[in-house]
Amino acid sequence: MLTRIPKVLNAEQLQYMRERLAGAREAWVDGRATAGHQGAQVKHNLQIAEGSEVGAELGQGVLAALERQPLFISAALPHRIYPPMFNRYEGQAGMHFGNHVDGSVRLIPGSGEQIRTDLSATLFISSPEDYDGGELIVQDAYGEQRVKLPAGDMVLYPATSLHRVTPVTRGARVASFFWIQSMVRDDGQRALLFDLDMSVVRLTQDAPGHDALVSLTGCYHNLLRMWADV
Ligand code: NI
Helix, strand or coil: CCEEECCCCCHHHHHHHHHHHHHCHHHEEEHHHHCCHHHHHHEECEEECCCCHHHHHHHHHHHHHHHCCHHHHHHHCEEEECCCEEEEEEHHHCCEEEEECCCCEEECCCCCCEEECCEEEEEECCCHHHEEECCEEEEECCEEEEECCCCCCEEEEECCCCEEECCEEEEEEEEEEEEEEECCCCHHHHHHHHHHHHHHHHHHHHCCCCHHHHHHHHHHHHHHHHHCCC
16 A cells, blocks of 8 residues: 655745755765665665764654654554655766665664564655656556655555665755554555544544444454554
8 A cells, every 4th residue: 555645744844854954965975874785786875874963853853743644643553663764866966776675674773672664654855846757666566656746745655565766867856764663564454444544534524423433433443453563
């Protein structure tokens, strides 16, 4: 399941992040710093160094914005979130990231804790008008999904998916990216819970007070209880 979460960041937050990231020249490093063996061979981009002050500050900003997103909570059912990172693909150098699958288990820097990457997230910071190329291409059961979203929007996709970022040929593509360990590991179970939750939300608006809402909400929680791993 690919899920688009619109308007995670507003115009003011985007402007602030763009300025901070553009000004932090010393914090940008070769993206291969955190890639595994296979990823390093196809990864060609820049990212903010792990442990840098600017990365930590802006990452906190992303996490705070996510807490106010019921759609994110419902779609991801997050148990743990990897501290958000930031990357940049420059058009002049034709930066890109070839086909790969994200590492399955990651150490959260500085914590000694591990996270299982059930979901991958990309939050677009650049406007799509400001660069050419730079599409995120995710292979799922229905073929290739091409993703290039307005600034401030985010996509969630199963971390099990083969994916790539096509070469940027003009401008620069800046994004935040991170992983989520979900309470519900299985993508199909998570998608079913998301559908059920969204249906309950719609019914609550269209038929408020209907008796069936109580039992449907009960079904949701009892399925979540059956599948959740916390
Ligand atoms: Ni990836």
